[in-house]
Amino acid sequence: MAIDYNSRIPNNVNLSDNRRLQRALEDWQPKFLDWWGDMGPAGFQAREAYLRTAISVDAQGWANFGYVKMPDYRWGIFLAEPEAERKVNFGDHKGEAAWQEVPGEYRGVLRRLIVTQGDTEPASVEQQRLLGQTCPSLYDLRNLFQINVEEGRHLWAMVYLLDAYFGRDGREEAEALLQRRSGDADKPRILGAFNEATPDWLSFFMFTFFTDRDGKFQLASLAESGFDPLSRTCRFMLTEEAHHMFVGETGISRVLQRTCEVMRDFKTDDVRKHGVIDLPTMQKYLNFHFSVSVDLFGSELSTNAANYYTMGIKGRFDETRITDDHKLSDASYRVLEAHGDGFREKEEAALTALNERLRDDYVADCARGVMRWNQVIKRAGIDFELKLPHRAFHRQIGQFSELRVDPQGKIISQAEWDAKHHQWLPTDEDRLFVISLMKPVTEIGKYANWIAPPARGINNMPVDFEYVRA
Numbered sequence: 001m002a003i004d005y006n007s008r009i010p011n012n013v014n015l016s017d018n019r020r021l022q023r024a025l026e027d028w029q030p031k032f033l034d035w036w037g038d039m040g041p042a043g044f045q046a047r048e049a050y051l052r053t054a055i056s057v058d059a060q061g062w063a064n065f066g067y068v069k070m071p072d073y074r075w076g077i078f079l080a081e082p083e084a085e086r087k088v089n090f091g092d093h094k095g096e097a098a099w100q101e102v103p104g105e106y107r108g109v110l111r112r113l114i115v116t117q118g119d120t121e122p123a124s125v126e127q128q129r130l131l132g133q134t135c136p137s138l139y140d141l142r143n144l145f146q147i148n149v150e151e152g153r154h155l156w157a158m159v160y161l162l163d164a165y166f167g168r169d170g171r172e173e174a175e176a177l178l179q180r181r182s183g184d185a186d187k188p189r190i191l192g193a194f195n196e197a198t199p200d201w202l203s204f205f206m207f208t209f210f211t212d213r214d215g216k217f218q219l220a221s222l223a224e225s226g227f228d229p230l231s232r233t234c235r236f237m238l239t240e241e242a243h244h245m246f247v248g249e250t251g252i253s254r255v256l257q258r259t260c261e262v263m264r265d266f267k268t269d270d271v272r273k274h275g276v277i278d279l280p281t282m283q284k285y286l287n288f289h290f291s292v293s294v295d296l297f298g299s300e301l302s303t304n305a306a307n308y309y310t311m312g313i314k315g316r317f318d319e320t321r322i323t324d325d326h327k328l329s330d331a332s333y334r335v336l337e338a339h340g341d342g343f344r345e346k347e348e349a350a351l352t353a354l355n356e357r358l359r360d361d362y363v364a365d366c367a368r369g370v371m372r373w374n375q376v377i378k379r380a381g382i383d384f385e386l387k388l389p390h391r392a393f394h395r396q397i398g399q400f401s402e403l404r405v406d407p408q409g410k411i412i413s414q415a416e417w418d419a420k421h422h423q424w425l426p427t428d429e430d431r432l433f434v435i436s437l438m439k440p441v442t443e444i445g446k447y448a449n450w451i452a453p454p455a456r457g458i459n460n461m462p463v464d465f466e467y468v469r470a
Contacts (some may be wrong), residue, residue: 010076012057013160024163025077028174032155035178036071040125041132041148045071048469049145050458054078054153057236065459067469073149077160080235088226090319090326091312098228102165106311110227111166113314115173116190117218118158119180121151123194124207126182131204134438136448140201142458142467143247147208150240157233165229192396193292200434201451202255202277206289209248209369214296216241217317217362224315249369250454253376256282257452260380272433275449279377279384281434284426286386287407290366291394297359299398300335306351316354317361333357336392338403341411343392363391394425442470 004011008026015022037045049070052063057080068074086098102110125148135141155177162170180187183195193211198204219241223234259276263269271278298305308314309328316322324331331350336343350357367388374385390409392400404417407424426434441448445464457463 010074010078011160012078013164015077018164021164024171025160028159028163028171031175031178032075032152032159033071035122036125036152039122039129039181040070040152041145042129044132044141044145044468045069049142050461050465050467051142051146051149052459054236054240057081057239062239070145070149073152075149075153075156077156078153078236079229079232080239082228082232086228086231088312089224090315091226091310092327093226093312094326096226096312098226098231100228102227106227106313107166109308109311110230110313111162111169111173113222113308114158114161114230115177117222118155118162118173118177119190120194120215121155121158122177123180123182123189123191124148124211125151126189127194127196127198127207128204131198131201134201134440135442136201136438136451137441137446137453138444138467139447139454139457139463139465140251140451141442143243144204145468147244147247150244153240154237157237161229161233191296193296196292199431200438201251202282202285202434203289205248205251205255206285207248208244209252210289210293210366211296212241212244212248213365213369214293214362216245217358217365218296220317221314221319221358224319226312249372251451252282252373254452254454255450256373256376257380258450260377260382261452263382264380275437277434277437277450279382279386281426281430283386284424284430285434286370287389287393288425290388292396294359294363294391295395295397297362298355300356300359301348301352301399302355303352305354306349309351309354317358337399338392338411343390343409343411359391363388389424442468 007015009015009029015025046069048067050065051068051073052065053068053074054062055064056062057078088094088096088098128144128148131144132141135144159174159177162174166173180189182189183197188195198207216238219234219238223231223238225231255277259271259279262271262274262276266274269278319326328350332347333350333353333356334345335348335353335356337346370386370388377384389407390405392403392405392409393407395401404412404414406412406420437448437450439448444466447453453463457465458467
């Protein structure tokens with residue numbers, strides 16, 4: 001499915017055949033570029049970066065690599081290939097032909113889901129806009145920019161759906177996506193995790209591992225949608241999202257590798273004086289970013305999630321690979337509830353427990369990544385293990401939000417939390433130390449002291465390649 005690059009807005013949706021939609025998007029485009037100029041990577045708009053750009057939606061050879069200034073990046077609208085005779089695969093409409101237009105009765109629900117997903121895309125760019133000024137290498141700087149431009153493209157994807165299928169309401173929502181700001185007191189982003197600061201590269205790597213992984217599971221659930229344009233949009237977004245999580249996982253692995261090297265070379269756990277990040281601090285950052293990210297799945301029991309599923313709008317992760325009736329009317333699912341000073345499982349209606357099922361999938365995926373991080377530590381001969389905290393730890397949303405829970409899953413008093421939370425979450429001192437290490441390294445092939453070089457470069461380029469030109 002070829003992408004039309006001759007158009008002002010690159011696309012594979014035959015945009016030139018729909019003049020109304022084309023005019024609406026061309027009117028929005030300069031507003032997007034103004035937002036990018038104001039809120040995109042600060043201080044680097046004139047620099048050429050070695051970035052990939054989508055040239056097709058075919059799984060083979062879908063991207064082209066080359067130098068481009070970010071304001072000149074070819075943002076556009078790309079949907080995955082249509083599936084012939086695709087059906088709605090779950091809910092009350094299971095077995096019906098997938099919808100090519102928005103069902104009238106589901107218009108408000110679909111718009112809200114698209115806006116919420118769309119709001120996360122510019123939010124992460126805003127959170128990360130100052131990171132380039134403290135990059136640990138040109139390789140990492142390039143990866144930051146790649147994520148930023150692709151989050152911008154994902155915003156385009158959601159705006160296309162709003163403009164194409166929701167009329168004036170959609171156009172107003174598209175405007176509002178450029179008006180909210182991450183962390184703004186008056187016009188914050190919709191979801192809490194996207195109003196948190198990302199002040200340093202350790203936070204960035206944790207964010208791209210944990211919070212972008214939430215994006216993977218949300219997009220995968222929306223990719224099951226009976227609304228076919230949304231499904232096709234999310235399927236292609238998932239292709240790009242994989243790199244974002246790669247940056248997070250390998251970034252943390254490289255920080256761990258460097259810390260372990262210093263621990264081994266100097267035979268000490270007290271590595272801060274040698275300019276690297278100690279393992280207990282890494283655990284604290286892990287605890288924080290995991291807890292903030294599991295909140296993004298919402299309440300453990302949710303009638304909204306049940307309704308989305310019954311309507312055929314938002315499915316489960318890998319819905320079509322699950323062997324059940326895909327209606328869940330009489331099914332149950334085990335969900336944690338508080339019991340004494342701990343937790344126990346309780347059978348709940350599977351429909352209302354869909355958020356928790358998706359959270360379970362997410363936690364299992366995170367655990368596999370943490371296991372790979374621990375292999376880095378183990379290979380270095382260091383006796384330390386990173387662990388995911390209990391899912392009820394440091395929660396702000398859901399049935400555990402009023403509880404105080406330690407990382408092992410024990411319910412504790414407020415007094416005990418106040419006395420010990422500094423052992424589990426980054427303190428001001430921890431954050432200031434990490435920030436103190438954030439000195440820019442922009443010489444070709446050089447890396448900051450606190451992070452190891454990558455095992456290989458991007459697109460088969462060497463590690464010491466000029467990923468961002470001066």
